Amino acid sequence: MSKTILIVDDSLSLRQLVSLxxxxxxxxxxxxxxxxxxLSKLGGSKIDLIVSDVNMPNMDxxxxxxxxxxxxEYRFTPVIMLTTESAEDKMKxxxxxxxxxxxxxxxxPEQMLAAVNKLTMG
Numbered sequence: 001m002s003k004t005i006l007i008v009d010d011s012l013s014l015r016q017l018v019s020l021x022x023x024x025x026x027x028x029x030x031x032x033x034x035x036x037x038x039l040s041k042l043g044g045s046k047i048d049l050i051v052s053d054v055n056m057p058n059m060d061x062x063x064x065x066x067x068x069x070x071x072x073e074y075r076f077t078p079v080i081m082l083t084t085e086s087a088e089d090k091m092k093x094x095x096x097x098x099x100x101x102x103x104x105x106x107x108x109p110e111q112m113l114a115a116v117n118k119l120t121m122g
Contacts, residue, residue, distance in 0.1 A: 003048035003120050004028040008038040008064060009082070010056040014105070018051060018082070021109040022116065035059025039067060047077055048120050051112075054083035054090060062093055069098045078119040082107065 005027050009015045012033075019029045030047070032038035034056040050068070054061040061081060068074050078100040085091075086104050094102055101115050 002026055002028050004030060004046060005116065005120075006030045006032060006038060006041065006047050006050045008032045008035065008050065008052040008056070008061065010034055010053060014053075014082075017109070018112060021112055025113055025116075027116070027120075035061060035064025035067070038064055042068075042071070042074065044073060047074065049116060050077060050079045051082050051116070052079060054081055054085045054094070062090070062097055065094065065097045065099060080112075080115055080119065082112075 005022055007015050007018050007029060010033055015031045019031060022029050030041055032041050036059045052061040052064060061083065065079055079098060080101040080103060081094045081099045082103045082105060084105045091102050100119055103111065103115065
């Protein structure tokens with residue numbers, strides 16, 4: 001059974017790039033355009049990993065991460081923050097909120113796959 005990954009980013013082109021990379025590697029992908037959209041798409045279904053941007057309209061990635069971790073069925077779901085944000089305080093806040101990895105854009109698709117594979121092995 002393939003694993004399902006939720007991609008949360010307000011950039012359509014970035015969502016498509018990440019989605020294509022993951023689908024080629026055999027993952028199922030769900031896309032959301034911001035934190036609110038992502039929360040509405042969870043619906044209790046099994047999500048093996050989430051890749052989320054930080055800076056988005058409606059609900060940013062860190063707020064989404066905090067909301068996600070309040071839900072017991074997603075408390076242990078690994079989250080990779082994929083962002084242009086490299087400020088130390090944002091990274092620390094992401095880590096404290098439950099992010100397992102922090103990747104700065106632009107990224108190489110193979111870096112993304114390596115991180116995803118590592119976090120979905122469990």
